[in-house]
Amino acid sequence: MKIGELAQRTGLAASRIRFYERIGLLGVAQRQANGYRSYPEEAVLALRLIATAQRAGFSLQELRQLLPEDLEQWQHDELLATLRHKLQSIDLMLAQLMQNRAELGELIAQIEARPEDMDCAGNARRVLSQMRLLGRNEEAAGRPDQPSS
Amino acid sequence: MKIGELAQRTGLAASRIRFYERIGLLGVAQRQANGYRSYPEEAVLALRLIATAQRAGFSLQELRQLLPEDLEQWQHDELLATLRHKLQSIDLMLAQLMQNRAELGELIAQIEARPEDMDCAGNARRVLSQMRLLGRNEEAAGRPDQPSS
DNA sequence: CGTGAGCTTGAAGCTTGGTTCAAGGTCAAG
């Protein structure tokens, strides 16, 4: 398929696909006789993986390192090793994402921990101070500020 | 505390803290008589929160919108909704990645459990085509997305 | 007093991840 179709099917701009090829994230595409790039079906999946991984927080740099070079001349053992390596890297992505998730969850919990406890002065103040701190950090804490350190 | 101490305690560069003030993500810091910025204790928490949220995938733009000036009348529901939406999208990424992982695991198992089947051309080709896809291409589940502006 | 560490400013620079543009070549339809 030509780049336009690939772009349409992945939802990525053609310029972006060319860009990925330029920086070596995608292999060099085959060419038709007229010079047009020609992609196999799998390219759709490849690009979707890249997009997903990006959303998962991976830089293109990282992805380039994670995706091995030329599969054409792979031998069996080598292949298995690479696949397993890939599995590991996916696990790594998962770990990172789950950490992201946990951090976000924490954030939510902190903010959520305010509904009824509002009248609990201690908690309220804690939450409030965090909220305030989100707004403008320099207010409150009304003490003069001497060269403290 | 002065900016240097704040930087040290948050692990962020002082330039970065000034940058956040410049773009309005942090409120304007109070000044000591000599013109030095002076931060309250809470600034430490504020910056950590920002850093955490960033790691959780929020842009500074988003954070600025999420953390409006007058937190006093902050709409918790709105904020919580946004955070939860973010959480969902992380979960979606997780699901996609886990599917990738499962498929890859299957593939490895297939290849491993293939002592004699090698001469079965059909199977070999199927496996090979999948392998190829892992090389410069890779499979993924998911839908298109526009990660950046 | 002067030396160095730390603070100030604005402006310029850098990296990442692309998009846009200009100047073309290709191709199917009318």
Add this chain to the structure above:
DNA sequence: CTTGACCTTGAACCAAGCTTCAAGCTCACG
């Protein structure tokens, strides 16, 4: 055989998110 959609290239441009630089002020210490 022209028109318009689609493709090619390299180079320029862009936004986000910082860092670095230059030039100067402040402050504690010996």
